[in-house]
Amino acid sequence: MRCYDLALIGFGGVARALAELIRDDSARLEATLGFSLRVVAITDLNLGSLLQPEGIDLAEVLAMPRGANFSGMPGGDRDADNERVIRESAADIVVEATFTNPATGEPALSHVRSALQSGKHVVTTNKGPVALAGAELAELAGVHGRRFEFEGAVMSGTPVIRFAQTQLAGTRIASVTGILNGTSNYILGRLGDGLALQEAIGEAQALGYAEADPTADIGGSDVRLKVAILAEQVMGVRIPVEQIPTTGITEITGAEVTAAAAEGKRWKLLGTVERHEDGTVEARVAPVALGEEHPLAGVSGATNAVTFDTDLLGQVTVSGPGAGRVETAYALLSDIIAIDRAGGR
Amino acid sequence: MRCYDLALIGFGGVARALAELIRDDSARLEATLGFSLRVVAITDLNLGSLLQPEGIDLAEVLAMPRGANFSGMPGGDRDADNERVIRESAADIVVEATFTNPATGEPALSHVRSALQSGKHVVTTNKGPVALAGAELAELAGVHGRRFEFEGAVMSGTPVIRFAQTQLAGTRIASVTGILNGTSNYILGRLGDGLALQEAIGEAQALGYAEADPTADIGGSDVRLKVAILAEQVMGVRIPVEQIPTTGITEITGAEVTAAAAEGKRWKLLGTVERHEDGTVEARVAPVALGEEHPLAGVSGATNAVTFDTDLLGQVTVSGPGAGRVETAYALLSDIIAIDRAGGR
Numbered sequence: 190m191r192c193y194d195l196a197l198i199g200f201g202g203v204a205r206a207l208a209e210l211i212r213d214d215s216a217r218l219e220a221t222l223g224f225s226l227r228v229v230a231i232t233d234l235n236l237g238s239l240l241q242p243e244g245i246d247l248a249e250v251l252a253m254p255r256g257a258n259f260s261g262m263p264g265g266d267r268d269a270d271n272e273r274v275i276r277e278s279a280a281d282i283v284v285e286a287t288f289t290n291p292a293t294g295e296p297a298l299s300h301v302r303s304a305l306q307s308g309k310h311v312v313t314t315n316k317g318p319v320a321l322a323g324a325e326l327a328e329l330a331g332v333h334g335r336r337f338e339f340e341g342a343v344m345s346g347t348p349v350i351r352f353a354q355t356q357l358a359g360t361r362i363a364s365v366t367g368i369l370n371g372t373s374n375y376i377l378g379r380l381g382d383g384l385a386l387q388e389a390i391g392e393a394q395a396l397g398y399a400e401a402d403p404t405a406d407i408g409g410s411d412v413r414l415k416v417a418i419l420a421e422q423v424m425g426v427r428i429p430v431e432q433i434p435t436t437g438i439t440e441i442t443g444a445e446v447t448a449a450a451a452e453g454k455r456w457k458l459l460g461t462v463e464r465h466e467d468g469t470v471e472a473r474v475a476p477v478a479l480g481e482e483h484p485l486a487g488v489s490g491a492t493n494a495v496t497f498d499t500d501l502l503g504q505v506t507v508s509g510p511g512a513g514r515v516e517t518a519y520a521l522l523s524d525i526i527a528i529d530r531a532g533g534r
Numbered sequence: 535m536r537c538y539d540l541a542l543i544g545f546g547g548v549a550r551a552l553a554e555l556i557r558d559d560s561a562r563l564e565a566t567l568g569f570s571l572r573v574v575a576i577t578d579l580n581l582g583s584l585l586q587p588e589g590i591d592l593a594e595v596l597a598m599p600r601g602a603n604f605s606g607m608p609g610g611d612r613d614a615d616n617e618r619v620i621r622e623s624a625a626d627i628v629v630e631a632t633f634t635n636p637a638t639g640e641p642a643l644s645h646v647r648s649a650l651q652s653g654k655h656v657v658t659t660n661k662g663p664v665a666l667a668g669a670e671l672a673e674l675a676g677v678h679g680r681r682f683e684f685e686g687a688v689m690s691g692t693p694v695i696r697f698a699q700t701q702l703a704g705t706r707i708a709s710v711t712g713i714l715n716g717t718s719n720y721i722l723g724r725l726g727d728g729l730a731l732q733e734a735i736g737e738a739q740a741l742g743y744a745e746a747d748p749t750a751d752i753g754g755s756d757v758r759l760k761v762a763i764l765a766e767q768v769m770g771v772r773i774p775v776e777q778i779p780t781t782g783i784t785e786i787t788g789a790e791v792t793a794a795a796a797e798g799k800r801w802k803l804l805g806t807v808e809r810h811e812d813g814t815v816e817a818r819v820a821p822v823a824l825g826e827e828h829p830l831a832g833v834s835g836a837t838n839a840v841t842f843d844t845d846l847l848g849q850v851t852v853s854g855p856g857a858g859r860v861e862t863a864y865a866l867l868s869d870i871i872a873i874d875r876a877g878g879r
Contacts, residue, residue, distance in 0.1 A: 210846075222704055346847045348701040355700065356693040358871050359567055360864065484853060487832025501555075501864040502691045505854035508829060509847060519705065519846040526703050 191224040191533055193525060194244075196280035196309070198271050198300055199287035200233035203314060205251065206518035207284065212247040218522075224529050230278035231259075232269045234288075240264040242279050271296065275303045282528065284521055285313035291405065291414055294321040305329045305337060312524035314341030314517050320414040320430055323421045336528050341520025343369065343415045344493045347509030351527060353423040353497060360499035364463040365423050369415045371491030371511040372399045372406035373438050373458045377476075378489055381446040381455075386439065398491050398512070409437035409458065409474040416460040416472045419495075424462050426470040435474040454478040455486045536569040536878055538870060539589075541625035541654070543616050543645055544632035545578035548659060550596065551863035552629065557592040563867075569874050575623035576604075577614045579633075585609040587624050616641065620648045627873065629866055630658035636750065636759055639666040650674045650682060657869035659686030659862050665759040665775055668766045681873050686865025688714065688760045689838045692854030696872060698768040698842060705844035709808040710768050714760040716836030716856040717743045717751035718783050718803045722821075723834055726791040726800075731784065743836050743857070754782035754803065754819040761805040761817045764840075769807050771815040780819040799823040800831045 197204045210218075211226050219225045228245045232238040237259040239245060259265035275283055283304035289297035294317030301318050304311045305326065313319075318326060319339045330337040343349045344367075353362065368374050372393050379389035390407065393399035405411040413435045420428045438458050446456050457479055462472045479486040484506040488494040493511025496504055510516040542549045555563075556571050564570045573590045577583040582604040584590060604610030620628055628649035634642035639662030646663050649656045650671065658664075663671060664684045675682040688694045689712070698707065713719050717738050724734035735752070738744035750756040758780045765773045783803050791801050802824055807817045824831040829851040833839040838856025841849055855861040 217706075218704060347850055348697075352693075352697075352701060355875075356697060356868070359563060359867050361562075481832075482834060484832075484837075487826075487829075489827060492829075501867075502861050503855050503858075505692055505852070507850070507852050509850035513848075516847050522704050522846075523701070530700075 190219060191529065192227055193224060193281045193529070193533070194227050194229040194279060195282050195284055196230035196232075196274060196278045197228055197284045197286065198232050198275060199285065200231050200236060201286060201288065202514040203517045203521070204284060204286040206514040207521050208247045208251055210515075210518060210522065212251065222526060222529070224533070226525070229280055230274050232271050232274045234269055236269075237265060237267045238270050238274050239266075240274060240278055271300055272303055275300055275309070276307045280309055282310040282312060282525060285311055285315060285318075286521070287315070289315045289317050291317045291320075291411070294318045298322055301326055301337065302329065305333050305335055308333055308335060310335045310338070310528050312338045312521050312528070314339065314345070314520050316342045316411075316414045316418065319422075320417040323418065324427055336531060338524035338527050340523050340527070341517050343367075343418055344495065344509065344511050345513060346516035346519035346523065347493055347511065348507060348523070349419070349495050350422045351523070352507055357497060357499060357502070357505065360501045362423060362464070362497050362499050364461065364498040365419050365495060366459050366461045366485065366498075367415070367419070367495035368457055368485055368488050368493055369412045369460045369495070369511065370406050370458060371493055372403065373412075374488065374493075375491045376407065377438060377441070377446060377456050377458065380441065380443040381450055383443060383447070385443065407437050407439055409435040412458060412460040412474045416462060416474055419460070420462045420470060420472045424464060424470050428470070428472050433472045433474060436476065437474075438476050441476055449478045453481045455481070457485055457488070459485070535564060536874065537572055538569060538626045538874070538878070539572050539574040539624060541575035541577075541619060541623045541628045542573055543577050543620060543628060543630050545576050545581060546631060546633065547859040548862045548866070549629060549631040551859040552866050553592045553596055555860075555863060555867065557596060567871060567874070569878070571870070574625055575619050577616050577619045579614050581614075582610060582612045583615050583619050584611075585619060585623055616645055617648055620645055620654070621652045625654055627655040627657060627870060630656055630660060630663075631866070632660070634660045634662050636662045636665075636756070639663045643667055646671055646682065647674065650678050650680055653678055653680060655680045655683070655873050657683045657866050657873070659684065659690070659865050661687045661756075661759045661763065664767075665762040668763065669772055681876060683869035683872050684763075685868050685872070686862050688763055689840065689854065689856050690858060691861035691864035691868065692838055692856065693852060693868070694764070694840050695767045696868070697852055702842060702844060702847070702850065705846045707768060707809070707842050707844050709806065709843040710764050710840060711804050711806045711830065711843075712760070712764070712840035713802055713830055713833050713838055714757045714805045714840070714856065715751050715803060716838055717748065718757075719833065719838075720836045721752065722783060722786070722791060722801050722803065725786065725788040726795055728788060728792070730788065752782050752784055754780040757803060757805040757819045761807060761819055764805070765807045765815060765817050769809060769815050773815070773817045778817045778819060781821065782819075783821050786821055794823045798826045800826070802830055802833070804830070
């Protein structure tokens with residue numbers, strides 16, 4: 190059976206969920222997918238680095254007590270040293286899952302470059318490298334005969350990029366419009382229930398939807414990065430992130446949300462990429478009051494969804510979770526499946 | 535460039551829409567898909583049969599006046615003679631698009647068998663052969679090293695079968711629930727607007743959604759066939775069509791629909807396949823009053839949609855058109871694309 194060796198760069202919630210899946214469910218995955226997975230390297234800011242070419246015991250690593258680190262283990266080191274591990278490990282696939290600055294894409298961007306340059310496939314759910322350097326990294330992957338896959342960068346485990354490329358192949362996509370930030374969608378819903386913005390944000394934080402600093406969610410910059418990715422990956426046009434007009438939901442009041450609801454409309458923060466008749470492509474992020482008949486109007490809570498407007502099929506919509514550690518770990522698995530189906534190593 | 539030769543068995547609205555697409559859009563399709571399509575045989579109850587191994591002039595055939603037929607054209611015959619054309623044509627792919635009895639699957643079922651036996655791939659949107667003999671035909675295809683593809687049999691051009699097999703690969707699907715008949719969904723919506731059942735049926739017929747005999751749509755037997763297909767193709771379990779408990783929408787009154795709406799619920803005719811904890815799989819067709827938070831509650835008009843309940847991703851929903859000649863022709867094209875991506879000839 191084919192076996193792919195993985196290097197996990199970053200061992201936070203999502204990478205741990207992937208490791209748990211491999212630990213607990215490998216027999217079923219092997220039977221249904223036709224390949225097996227083995228982790229041969231892990232790096233983490235707190236744990237350090239661990240290189241074991243014969244395969245790391247995931248049960249042992251996942252059971253390590255808080256405060257422990259990899260030093261003293263065979264192949265272990267107190268220092269994370271991501272770049273060295275990426276280059277030196279014998280992994281087939283680098284799983285890039287570090288905490289990354291979305292504005293600069295670092296350190297993920299450098300990690301992806303190093304991995305591709307050293308002949309390894311890369312899967313990631315980090316938006317930054319894809320939004321900022323998607324074309325460069327795709328070219329680099331091509332030069333080295335490897336793949337760069339990032340399905341989870343837009344809607345976590347819910348398919349959108351490969352959905353467009355495979356399930357809608359042969360159609361002309363006139364526009365892509367999405368609810369791409371679950372936190373702001375949840376907050377808009379709660380404004381409609383009568384909460385003030387600050388109350389709704391506090392509730393979203395308590396539920397674990399919103400970060401301590403919710404600016405990227407409610408200000409629209411998270412959606413803007415995802416829109417840049419959709420423009421390039423689905424519409425084939427690179428639009429620099431800073432050129433995408435972006436309005437968040439901070440100016441919307443509960444009164445506006447309830448007034449819209451009385452007319453059968455629902456406010457949604459939409460990311461949109463649209464191809465005009467003259468061939469130009471426009472991208473924007475803005476709140477829109479959608480009529481009830483719009484396929485995105487009924488998408489509530491922290492769910493994400495995207496509607497494709499196509500020539501042959503009209504409107505097709507995919508909705509599902511837009512976050513969550515297991516859901517995002519599945520995005521990484523789906524990238525690995527895509528690499529396998531494209532011929533693997 | 536790879537070129538696939540097609541035999542169009544049945545030349546009604548859907549096959550004509552596919553022929554128009556090839557006539558009008560082949561340069562774009564070749565550029566984006568990497569292969570070209572040529573029609574080398576057509577049969578039709580009214581037109582007869584036409585075998586031209588060097589390629590049929592589709593513009594000419596599509597412009598034929600009503601009442602004309604293929605006799606007198608090179609390779610033409612007054613008689614449709616589907617079986618002979620399927621066996622004798624040099625087609626790579628047989629496009630089965632005849633008017634077929636959904637209860638017996640004929641004549642499509644025989645056509646699919648003949649095509650596979652003579653070493654040709656088959657694409658179809660006919661439900662009958664898939665629901666009644668899906669496993670037999672898949673095995674026959676395997677024996678002959680060909681493919682049998684039928685994405686359009688469930689939701690026309692909206693992806694569902696390959697979506698489950700590719701985009702959800704590696705997840706455990708606990709249930710599949712869908713709005714799989716646009717006519718009944720449209721009628722339920724109009725009952726909610728205050729129309730009586732007969733009025734709503736008449737309106738659906740006037741709009742071209744409902745057949746002259748709407749029994750299969752409103753009685754649930756159309757959905758039942760689709761549920762049988764989903765059980766086998768998505769859940770891996772064959773459930774004979776006649777063993778699927780089926781209730782249509784004929785007993786639902788407008789008063790019930792409006793009463794449910796007052797509680798924030800919407801009646802939908804659902805086709806469901808569910809895997810229970812003990813591993814058994816249950817299928818059923820019945821109207822259900824869904825709460826507004828259910829992803830299928832907001833699916834209105836003639837739109838179709840399916841929700842997958844998965845272990846790793848939770849609920850993922852795909853919605854889009856469930857009928858239409860161009861949309862269904864796209865389903866056939868998507869099947870051809872799948873054949874090409876699987877290695878073609």
